[in-house]
Amino acid sequence: MAEPARSTGAPAASLKQAAVGFDGRTLWQDLDLDLQPGEFLAVLGPNGAGKSTLLKVLLGLQKLTSGSVEIAGHPVRRGSAAVGYIPQQQTLPEETPLRARDLVALGLDGHRFGLRLKPRALRTRVDELLEEVGAADYAEMPVGLLSGGEQQRLRAAQALASNPALLLCDEPLHSLDLHHQQAVTELIRRQAVERGSAVVFVTHEINPVIEHVDRVLYFARGQYRIGSVHDVMRSEVLSELYQAPVDVIEHQGKLVVMSHHLEGYHDHD
């Protein structure tokens, strides 16, 4: 059984007056955000709004142009065991010389957790994680022969392995079927609620996670809004953010966001 994510009393992540941009163009600015342990933050916004860039900032892969960022009370740094990351889906090459269980174990090896675990305990923890994401049946398979969705479930298991204070998820449900979307969502929710990891969940679709979300951070046109689902996912708030008419309609517990501008009339679910 995993230990609770380490708590230092500091927010799991803290951004103060943070701004980021490229080539003189500001992507977002004046971002103030304290994420508490166990909090589930959904990050939404159109293509190119800067959602993945926020994750890169928290991973220490992208510098802010101004402001500051800390993880669990410490300056952000690359490769921190305090941060788990489920990247956007990419397919691993067929010849990748790893079995499914090796990919999960990478989340333990090299981190302080892995150093502390004896080989048998390591194997037990990996088996537990494989079971949790429904990947036990293909534990011994070479990863390159697995489907995109199967690989994605392993990445989720790997990201949870070190029991991070902060769990970053970049569209982790993309390419998963409904059953496995629910399984991975449940795994992430449990990590937050039972083990106290703060979750930053980038997604185009809020509905699959809507019941777990504590706050929404919505980026558009260089601005952002943050608050509860109810506070942010409203026609007035999103119309102001997009500076164009946006309709948010609630239908059978789901939110449908519709807009006429840019990519035409579409919804988010």
Ligand SMILES: Nc1ncnc2c1ncn2[C@@H]1O[C@H](COP(=O)(O)OP(=O)(O)OP(=O)(O)O)[C@@H](O)[C@H]1O
């Ligand atoms: N290293 C970089 N140099 C220059 N521009 C960059 C760099 N990284 C990202 N960008 C630009 O910043 C913008 C935001 O990218 P980002 O990937 O954060 O968007 P996103 O909101 O995650 O979009 P999507 O929904 O399409 O995944 C894009 O226009 C991208 O081209």
